[in-house]
Amino acid sequence: MGKPIRETIAALVVAAGRGTRAGAGIPKQYRFLDGIPVLTRTLRALCAEPAIATIVVAIHPDDEGLYAACIAALDESERARLLPPVHGGATRQSSVHAGLCVLDASTCPHVLVHDAARPFLSRDLIQRACMALVRHDAALPGIPVTDTIKQVTDDGRVTHTPPRDGLRAVQTPQAFRLAPLLAAHRRALDAGMTGFTDDGALAEWAGMDVHVFAGDPDNVKLTHEADFLRYAENDGVPRMISRMATGFDVHIFGPGNHVMLGGVAVPHAHGVVAHSDGDVVLHALTDAVLGALAEGDIGTHFPPSDPQWRHASSDRFLAFAAARVRERGGVIDFLDATILCERPRIGPHREAMRAQIAQIAGIDADCVSIKATTTEKLGFTGRGEGIAAQAAATIRLPVTRQSGDTA
Template identity: 45%
Template sequence: MSSNQIIAVIVAGGRGARARTSIPKQYASIGGVSMLRRTVLAFAHHPRVDGVQVVIGETDHEQYALAVEGIAGLRPPVVGGTDRQASVREGLRALQADDPSYVLIHDGARPFVSSQTIDRVIDALSTAEGAIAALPVADTLKRETTAGGIAETVSRYGLWRAQTPQGFRYATIRAAHEDAEPGIATDDASLLERQDIHVSLVPDEPTNIKVTFKEDFQLAEMILSSQRETRIGMGYDVHQFEAGDYITLGGIDIPHTHKLKGHSDADAVLHAITDALYGTIAAGDIGQHFPPSDEQWRGAASDIFLKHAAKIVRDKGGRIVNVDLTIICEAPKIGPHRNAMAERIAALLEVAPSRVAIKATTTEQLGFTGRREGLACQAIVSVQLPMEA
């Protein structure tokens, strides 16, 4: 009996040879985030989608795990077949126990599908066995001769470009795939067309491109930039010195005449960056996420806090653009440790070291830092986020 669910099947088992990437194209980066992760998030975060089933290549388990790390609610991946049709069939078979009412079949290489397109496809299924996102053909069409010339102009009237997602009643599309001859379908709707089953056309958006060729990655970056905004977050932290022989700053240990006093390891640099990251998404501050009253954080390494903030930003589709730090102290000297500190912060944030700027200054012996009672750090972070985030 049908479970009245809507489950998305993401087809991501191909090699993507035409893209000429060193890894399967669906795992290549767009704006610092793998294409497949962007695709999966579009469905995993959609309020009307109850589950996501990804179909992957036989040797892609490790890359897949990295691409979807931290995304909740995903079903275990299944291995696809020799072509797209076979891969979709395997994805549909994996849903047999759930027996959902509807499925949405989508290409893993279409990372910019909008929630509005997903809604329109789902809505169309209330009156049709199937519905596909599509775009009307706007260009004049020519048929080619065998010699490479023009044989004729083909009327574009009534012609549409088939896109994904393509949505279907699960029982209908599952039966169509099980009955189909191998290799006869480049899209799923054509299997229903062969049985004269009505499939609705749903208007899509031009930005829902399929990344196929290497040049498409440049177009994808342009689309991404047009759909994003830059947000700035600021963080500030202070810690007092106490008896000790080193401080932890920027994720590294620096020999000193004192150590920094705090509930955790008192890394003022990482704390300031963490608060700045939370600020870009209005997610409170470090004390809300890791209260000093909670004993589990006593003596904790601050990279835990920084990784948490960075993950929240990434899960919202964010990309960390740069970090600008000013460390305020009379001692220790920051210069000899600047490069190591930048490399450590960059590794924690998964950005290039060139995106982490570290400056140091004093207060000319004024105030608590001037009296060498402690140090302070200011951090400014810029992040690119989707407009709706």
């Protein structure tokens, strides 16, 4: 079969998708299996093959923090193989094209294109892909189809039953000579052909001679939530652990004609005295989320002694806390806040606050609750001297072996 091509192969990992079929939460390539992000597993497998000289990952522009967390788990020699990530496009085809454009065909004339959500690729499979490049310009791993395949119309009528002997279910990594594949992508783009979901099909359309080599049945693609439950190596403990924490904030009234509550400017006879915009709801929610992470409080990350936070919009604080949850592979399940004041009236602004908080935290409005109460004229809020909010946040974080029951 020949020897694999040595140190002249680049790997392009496609990780820009949203993975909506895998259910709510962060994109599937950043979710955890036994405490290890899916993308980290994929990159480690590719880094184990000496023939792969360099790796580039196409990511979504919103996933910089998630990507950084994934590669932080790699060792220094593995990270040295990585080029800076590229931003993918709206389709898999455009993401692959973006990645191909940063590779250098003069130093790495061959490329393996692999889906980030296939973290179980074996060393043998990678080597088969590399060895296929000795003979072919385009080669794809495939496994025999065991089920009978039916071609049907929209109304379910069977029109054709192709013989199984000639069918293969194609996987990644798919192996190509870089220059012809990049040229094929450019031709497709110029022709307005933007619907290819598989580089083998695009190469075939462009006239390349495409071959299939033996794939691996264990090289599954994580697609649905059930896949994560099926393939999680959880050692009998839950994959995710729930945490709940609370937060509280208070500000005295001062000059002004509105107060910021839940990211909404609520008209009032007073403003508040505060270093930032004084949004007690967002401050309390931020502390609740940070508390659930066990990462201190709002003053830890945004100290009032730092002039850069003077008059800062408090949505930045909650957005930061929510991003920290995502970066650790977690999910915000619910945010709840109670506003304590005699005035202003909260009811007319409740839904606007829920929508704004949901947008800031990156969750559904159904996962946000806003309540209000007076203190029966008691205390500083009862006397109309200020306003307060208490909050609770429920999140889930991945279980890791290293920490036992925390992320």
